[in-house]
Amino acid sequence: MTEADLTDEERERLGDVVALQPTKNAELADRWGLEGGSEVHSYLENHLKEYYFRDENSLIRATEEAAEISGVDPGISENDDGSRVVRVPDLQYHVLRVLADHDEEPQSVVGVLQAVRGLGEGLDPDNDGIREALRSLANKGVVETVKLTVPTYRLATPREELEVERLDD
Numbered sequence: 698m699t700e701a702d703l704t705d706e707e708r709e710r711l712g713d714v715v716a717l718q719p720t721k722n723a724e725l726a727d728r729w730g731l732e733g734g735s736e737v738h739s740y741l742e743n744h745l746k747e748y749y750f751r752d753e754n755s756l757i758r759a760t761e762e763a764a765e766i767s768g769v770d771p772g773i774s775e776n777d778d779g780s781r782v783v784r785v786p787d788l789q790y791h792v793l794r795v796l797a798d799h800d801e802e803p804q805s806v807v808g809v810l811q812a813v814r815g816l817g818e819g820l821d822p823d824n825d826g827i828r829e830a831l832r833s834l835a836n837k838g839v840v841e842t843v844k845l846t847v848p849t850y851r852l853a854t855p856r857e858e859l860e861v862e863r864l865d866d
Contacts, residue, residue, distance in 0.1 A: 725741075780860060806847075
């Protein structure tokens with residue numbers, strides 16, 4: 698398959714892989730409205746096999762060619778000043794807004810959930826959604842997991858060194 702052979706849907710989904718990387722089947726299933734990870738795996742293998750790979754942690758990453766073809770910025774990049782830019786879906790964006798900074802006491806999933814709901818913007822995620830958002834952000838290296846009695850979370854780098862961009866759904 699060549700770049701010219703990609704349909705509009707394939708090109709759009711390739712852009713999602715680039716923007717969300719590193720990502721998991723479940724995150725792409727949510728984004729694409731598919732039933733589950735097996736449908737995502739099948740789609741990737743049948744439509745985008747040449748443009749993605751799995752890293753040592755089995756996370757989905759796009760090839761350099763995929764980024765060029767899609768014209769989408771990668772999920773994480775660095776500015777010239779060394780600060781990081783992270784591009785995330787809506788829920789992850791709000792989680793990063795409320796999450797404890799790198800030098801503050803870490804928060805539990807429930808604490809993050811309450812803080813997101815407390816933003817007063819009609820947000821009503823559930824525990825599982827917050828947990829998945831935190832795991833995805835940890836996979837991106839933006840959030841660190843601090844093991845206490847239960848896992849707790851905080852930013853992995855100072856907030857002022859992080860620029861967050863919300864992806865359009």
